[in-house]
Amino acid sequence: MSDQTIFKYSNSLLAIPIITVLLIWGVYWFEIQFQVNLNDYGLYPRKFTGLKGVVFSPFIHGSLEHLYNNTIPLALLLASLFYFYRGIAYKVLIVGAIFSGLITWTIGRPSFHIGASGIIYLLASFIFFKGVFTKYYRLVAVSLIVVFIYGSLLWYIFPTKDGISWEGHLGGFITGLVLAFVVKAEIPTVKKYAWERDDYNEEDDEFLQHFDENGNFLEQKEVPEEIEEIPLRITYHFKGTKDDSESDDT
Numbered sequence: 001m002s003d004q005t006i007f008k009y010s011n012s013l014l015a016i017p018i019i020t021v022l023l024i025w026g027v028y029w030f031e032i033q034f035q036v037n038l039n040d041y042g043l044y045p046r047k048f049t050g051l052k053g054v055v056f057s058p059f060i061h062g063s064l065e066h067l068y069n070n071t072i073p074l075a076l077l078l079a080s081l082f083y084f085y086r087g088i089a090y091k092v093l094i095v096g097a098i099f100s101g102l103i104t105w106t107i108g109r110p111s112f113h114i115g116a117s118g119i120i121y122l123l124a125s126f127i128f129f130k131g132v133f134t135k136y137y138r139l140v141a142v143s144l145i146v147v148f149i150y151g152s153l154l155w156y157i158f159p160t161k162d163g164i165s166w167e168g169h170l171g172g173f174i175t176g177l178v179l180a181f182v183v184k185a186e187i188p189t190v191k192k193y194a195w196e197r198d199d200y201n202e203e204d205d206e207f208l209q210h211f212d213e214n215g216n217f218l219e220q221k222e223v224p225e226e227i228e229e230i231p232l233r234i235t236y237h238f239k240g241t242k243d244d245s246e247s248d249d250t
Contacts, residue, residue, distance in 0.1 A: 006086070006186055006187070006188050010082065010083075010086055012082045012086070012089065013079055013082045013083050013086075014079070016078055016079075016082055016089075016093075017074070017075040017076075017078040017079050017082075018075075020074060020075070020078060021071055021074065021075050023059055024058075024059050024061065024067060024070070024071070024074075024116060025067065025071070027059045027060060027061075028061055028064070028067050038056075038060050039060065039062070039112045039114060040112070041053060041056040041057070041060060042056070042057045042060055042112035042113055042114040043057040043101060043104055043105055043108070043112070043113040043114070043168075044105075044110070044111070044112055044113070045104065045105050045106065045107070045108035045109065045110060045111075045113070045167075046105065046106070046108075046110070050105060050112075051105060053101065053105075053112070053113065053114070054097070054098060054101030054102065054105065055101075057101070057112075057113055057114045057115070057118075058097065058115065058116040058118065058119050059116070060114040060115065061114060061115050061116075062114060062115070066115060070115060070116045070117060070120060073120045073124075073150065074116050074119065074120055074123075077120060077123035077124060077127065077146075078093075078123065080123075080127055080142060080146075081093065081123055081126070081127060084127070084131075084138075084139060084142055085127075085130065085185050087185065087186050088183050088184075088185050091183060092122075092123075092126055092179055092183060093119075093123075095179065096119075096122040096123075096126065096172070096175050096176060096179055097118075097119055097122065099171075099175045099178075100118045100119070100121075100122050100168070100171040100172040100174075100175040100176075101118065101171070102171075103167075103170070103171030103174060103175065104118060104165070104167050104168045104171040107167050107170070107171070108165070108167040108168070109167065113165040113167065113168050114165075115165065115168070117156075117165065117168055117169055117172070118165070118168035118169065118171055118172040119172060120150075120153075120172065121153065121157070121168075121169045121170075121171075121172030121173045121176065122172035122173075122175050122176045122179075123172075123176065124146055124150050124153060124173075124176065125172065125173045125174075125175070125176025125177050125180070126176035126177075126179050126180045127142060127143065127146050127176075128143045128146045128147060128176075128180075129143075129176065129177050129180035129181070130143075130179075130180040130183075130185060131143030131146075133180055133181065134185065134187050136187050136188065138188075139187070153169070154173075156169050157169045157170040157173050158170075
């Protein structure tokens, strides 16, 4: 299948990033407007009640700065996922969110873990490694762009700064790597020229037949005599003018 068949616009390309951004901003507006704190719906490790955060924690943010820092990467990476991996995008997003949350629930510190950072690490990790694994030039290029823009995120999968859920980052990173290896994506067929095929035979190549074994161009073959002797006949058709068609008997 060609690039035009696999890499093409779909409604999800815009709908999913827009809806997701509106949801996380809507939840934050709700907290400010009604003076409530939804951190209790975050993910709390190794407590059964804390499992609800696997679903709710990506939509809860502790500050406007936290929310702003997650908005643009989340929107761009979601759009990239649904454009380049349209057939498996929902599977990667849903399964990835669940398993990255469970990893955080297993290894996390006893505190409420909130924010969409884990999803961002999931998407960045999947898009990067999947592009490398496929070895398809367009997807590899996307991987390099992800590294160029978000390569610095790698440092935050380690406990380098207080107040940051590095466990959530690590959970998303590991889940994205595993999904990139396990989930199969539809990749365009790479076009091969005739000389790149395994069954290629130089003797059957019409272009190479114009050259000798030393690479010299062969002169054009002479036209057979019987073809040259065929007389050339040209027939002309004339259309008379108005004056020519008038009668003299008037």
